[in-house]
Amino acid sequence: MKKKLTYADAGVDIDKADKLVDTIKKIAKKTRRTGVMGEIGGFGGLFSLNTNSMKSPVLVSSTDGVGTKLKIAFLMDRHDTVGIDLVAMCVNDIAVQGARxxxxxxxxxxxxxxxGTVTQIVKGVGEGCLQAKCALIGGETAEMPGFYQDNEYDLAGFAVGIVDNSKIVDGSEIRPGHQIIGIASSGLHSNGYSLVRKICFEVLGLEVDSHVPELGKTIGEELITPTRIYSETIQSLVRDLPIQGLAHITGGGIMDNIIRVIPQACGIAIKKGSWEIPAIFPFLQQAGNVEDKEMMRTFNNGIGLVAVVPEESAQEVLNRLTGSGEKAWPIGEVTKTRKNARSRVKMV
Structure with a gap:
């Protein structure tokens, strides 16, 4: 072969990747916080821990992706919000353990x-980090020709937080009679999109720009809405109030996620109709003929975060949440479970 081949001939443009790093550095700089050392571009991100205010610091980590919600971004050719979803899915999981x-x-x-696409994505990641008050200190952008379809990509994220061992929220003090408070989601967040896409695009035959009167917007606008980031809300609660358990309502919905923080001797009773359900959920349920139980196990149904608190503190927690601009409702309580009970979760 006479031609001298380069990596670019195989589909990998190193020069373009290098230029992107400069763009990413500018975005990351906006998220910089105390503890960050150096800049993006090294072999690893450096962060200096200041644990002087903690007796026994514990690091808490989580990793996640955005899932098939990315398909909506591909269809709309809109990529500025999925980075927020990415940060939210990781950060919310560590925040519910009391970690900052x-x-x-x-x-x-x-x-x-x-x-252009990569810049939009990373801007979204940067925005998510600003909302969570955490620093974007590194990452990887991989060009893999022949591995992904044209105009498609995948995203994964990794978050680290810190909490004093004595302040970890682990559910161990939860008892029967404790109240369950639900905090509003922004919609679907980033779960259940395989079923969502089947209902919207196969059953109903919609396009992403199809206007849906029940929603007051196009289906694409509804489905691309980014996931709420609750870390600052959680920090405000755990700093002053007796929060015994917290659950991020993701895959598995209300049915499967709350029970993860409830002691084995306890169950939960969730009150039907005790919170506002965004229009997207009844729209999907009716269009897809989805049973109530399946809805509750697949979607968040309008509740993105749950707090479990002593009964005497429930109103104060609700006041704090509504005063900070959150929508929140008392949606149930912790119950005592019979030894041979078939399920620890009841809808009442």
Whole structure:
């Protein structure tokens, strides 16, 4: 073969990747916080821990992705919000254990780097980090020709936070009679999108720009709405109030996630109709003929975060939440479970 081949001939443009790093550095700089050392571009992100205010500091970590919600971004050719979803899915999982987010790293893999698309994605990651008050200190952008379809990519993220051992929220003090408070989601968040896409695009035959009167917007606008980030709300609660348990309502919905923080001797009773359900959920249920139980196990149904608190503190917690601009409702209580009970979760 006479031609001298380069990596670019195989589909990997190193020069373009290098230029993207400069753009990413500018975005990351906006998220910089105390503890960050150096800049993006090294072999690893550096973060200096200051644990002087803690007797026994514990690091809490989580990793996640955005899932098939990315398909909506591909269809709409809109990529500025999925980075927020990515941060939210990781940060919320550590925040519910009482941890304060410190830093975040992302991984983006695609068949061909497109500067505009990647910039939008990373801007979204940066916005998510600003909302969570954590620093974007590193990541990886991989160009993998022949591995992904044109104009598609995948995202993964990794978050680390810190909490004093004595202040970890682990549910161990939860008892029967404790109240369950639900905090509003922004919609679907980032779960159940395989079923969502089947209902919207196969059963109903919608396009992303189809206007849906029940929603007052296009189906694409509804489905691309980013996941709420609750870390600051949680920090405000655990700082002053007796929060015994917290649950991020993701895959598995209300049915499967709350029970993860409830002691084995206890169950939960969730009150039907005790919170506002956004229009997207009844729309999907009716269009897909989805049973109530399946809805509750697949989607958040309008509740993105749950707090479990002593009965005497429930009103104070609700006041704090509504005073900070959150929508919140008392949606149930912790119950005592019979030894041979078939289920620890009841809808009443």
């Amino acid at each position: 987010p410190l830093f975040f790293l992302d991984y983006l893999a695609t068949g061909k780097l497109k500067t």
